[in-house]
Amino acid sequence: MLKRRQILGCLTALGGSYVLGGCGGGSGSAPSAATSNPRIVTAATAGTFYGINGHYDYRYTPAQVVAIVKALGCSTYRLGCTDDPPQLSAVVKLAQAFQAAGLTLFVLIDLSIYDSNRVMFASESIAYERGRSCAATVATALGPYGVTMYECGNELTRAGDIILDPTNAGTKAVDFNNTNWPVMRGLIRGMIDGVKSAQPAARCGVNFTVADIGASDALWNGTQPDGSSGHPTVRWDMTTWHNFEVYGDIFNLGSDGSGPGFDLPAYCQAHYGVPFLLTEWNTGPEQSAAYRASYISTKFANYFVARKAKNIQSVMYYELDSGNDTFGLMIDGAILSQPYDAFTSFIAGHPDSG
Template structure:
């Protein structure tokens, strides 16, 4: 936990391709060719006359106009479904019913009502630019007639069926509402159930994402620490008080050194009415570093360790635990660490049951001692595919019917290289989405950001500004997205790479002051 590698280049280069307008048919008939030739001759004359002329008014269409003049004084005409530029027939378009001039670009619409934009060399698929840009968050059909998402797709609803760019969705019917929220498309069926469209092109059941979730006040501001810090429990409590933090995240396994350290912290925190959030730090490997051979082996080992930790801490008021640390990013689980984690195929199918067994074991071990304890499961980057597969009992190969893993708190890590958690990128550099909003709708439990910070190579001036900016975003969303706690990483790292104080508890400025000032100005109530 004291050394961490950040993901770089998460925005994988997205491949692009060109679509040309189509509508069927081959070359023009003899009569059509004659007509087009005449049109072409007229267009050349028009182009010659238009040299130096101003462009056509924005929004001009052919028809009803006879031609469009672009910003380069090129003249565009349309005859028998064929486009002419300065009298020369465009080789990549046919069955065109309209030309359109908007925002300094030429568009065409074909007989299938598909739109294409001219790039200067060819035509690429687009929407009708007169529809406007991305729809406002919360746009719903009805009453709206369409939704435009961040990828410029147009969504419509007709007779209970969903259409994307005019193509009927094969997996939806009896739909009463279509919703654009948090960068994602949701539908509501006539029976009231909501579904969200994932990056796997599947609809998953969820709750209405517009319903606010307000987490219990009192533990919002938090920070990370370690069992082997050079501070007494009393010093830790005082340091957190000075910053305005009420929650402290510390990891351990079932060793006497680590457990005894956490017992001492738990006693001090119980007396101070503060929250010790314990990371039960079991993973995919045994004490020798060897990967467990099966789901059951991982389950048994994690169960016994977690039960022992809960037995030691329960008498001192510890009621919340995090089960595992960044397990979805273990090299045995993530196939390529540069992927965002929004696709099932990002993860190792063979080793998936080992991770599932370890997490299930930790939750079951804790609840065998404390049935009412709250257990969180941790994810990183945009590992929505990982959390969905665990929650729904799926494997990366798409098979279902496996053990499900349900948790009481969704926990996430969000370092600056991962992107903005409220507008997080996806595999293939896709448009961003609101991750806490998605988790709220899918899992219906409180959300915690249990590690966050700027990249370690950044200056303290940049870090201080980042702290203010991030806390502002987190604080604004705490009563709508169910954000129960945000835990800065970390109290001390022995230097200024992550810590907010040094090992002698001297504040690292301006980061410390930025954190402290924000907490004082924005109470956790």
């Protein structure tokens, strides 16, 4: 999450011109959720819909974060950490405060495919063991304080050694690096297994972005980017995704003219049969406060209408405080009135009830 501005700046410079090619394989047609292992849609649980992103190293105290999240009308707060002791200690304190307040702390286990020296893990098994060890430590520390939802990795499919061309939408498995694929798969598998070893009933999400169904299908089905099968499968309890304006509308990806459009939550429900969480969403950092406020209102309205029909469990705005007037709703406790008012007004007028 810390590189959001650099990533979006690059994509904005490209004018959103990623290529939406054939989806989920080698064909040139848009995906069809209706014909690909359809499952019954179960409505998302009420009371979990509104969320927001933050960071463990904010200057706010845990009590202040709780008060801010409540004032916003949110029930869920997402932030990342690893097993690094200072990070984990800060998140434990937040977890204690959130548990007492009856709020949900959604923890991203923020490992990458690289070690501390920025060298990619040498094999799938080494990556697996690192992921398992880290996730077990995090879940063991947080479990006693009511944390039961974890996101295993952040935009790993967009790492420079995984995506072959970052301007591609990721709808085809061949968009990804076949040689390095097992390292990413091993890391994700390890994180899921590590969480479950400490908290068997916890729910794990795997995170994707842009239109990376080529990656999500390959992980779920145990295939490689070269089309070979029989590899370890990855199973998650929640599909989590990031969607910024430059990527297109999640209900009609490709509607920006880059290719065939498809409904991402419907596609994921049909293929994976688990709840869909939008764990980061916003417009770009270059937009004005007025534009951002309008975008918040419009997107909230679309997401709210779809939350039951498409099993969208939560939409988590990026972010609470970005340290400037780009993504955040406030700076060091000072409210950015236009986006903040749009955010809180919509939630106040649209309660997440049954």
